[in-house]
Amino acid sequence: MVSWIGTKQRARPGLRAGAAVVAILAVAGCGGTTVTAPPPAPPSVAARTPTPKAVTPSATPTEDRVFQPGIAPVTIRTAEGAGTLELRRYSWQRTAFGNHSAPPKERYLILDVVFTATEGKMQVNPLYFSGRSRTGVILQPTLGADGNEPVLSSHELNAGQSVDGLVTFDAPTTEITVVLSDEVGEQVAQLRIPAPRD
Structure with a gap:
């Protein structure tokens, strides 16, 4: 259980009629349907078979990126005002998300x-x-090294404004106490995330 502690192309008429000659231009090797066709190759240039492009690797599978429900918003007071913080959902993930992220x-x-x-x-x-883990290990956000998007970014909010995003930690598989501080370093809330069940 999660708990709080504290406060987005005519065919150029290639057809010419002569007195008794009808010439037919046949183009071989056409395939597929395109919206715009390329200009015809000069007669002296042989038709070429296009080189297939290398397949781009797909994103890392994220079967374990299963989110658990979070909790309702809680009120927090900061050095310059007040507002709410809501944990919509959370997940324990075994792999990085994307091709350029670190496991x-x-x-x-x-x-x-x-x-x-x-x-x-x-x-x-x-x-x-x-x-902070149960064994006292202090954790800092990965700031996108994990590949999860969108990362929560820095904002100054006025009353009525909201912003959302992801905050990720590379954490040991124990219960984690997440601490939120304000702009002057004062703790304004704590959140306990249970250890993964598998």
Whole structure:
């Protein structure tokens, strides 16, 4: 159970009639249907077979990227105002997501969060998050090295404005306490994420 602690082409008429001659131009080797056809090759150039392009690798399978439901928004007070933080969902992931991302040392803990300002201003920054394992290991966000998008970005929200995104940690598979601090480093909320069940 997740718990809080504290506060997006005519055929050029290649047909010429002569007195008694009808010439027919046949073009061989055409295949497929295209919207615009390329200009005809000069007669002296032999037809060429196009070289197939290399297949682009697909994204890393993400069968284990199964999200669990989060919790309702909680009220937080910051140095410049107040607002809410909602954990919409979270996931423990064994692999990186995408071709250019790094695999986790253990697992990626992905948090899908939403910030909404209700009073004054609210500073949002993924670096305001940190994590702590049950064994005391301190964790910092991966900031996209895992390949999960969209990463939560830095924003200054006025009352009524919201922003969402993902915050990910490369974490050991134990219960993780996620800590949110404000712009001056004061802790404003904690969230306990249970260890993965497998």
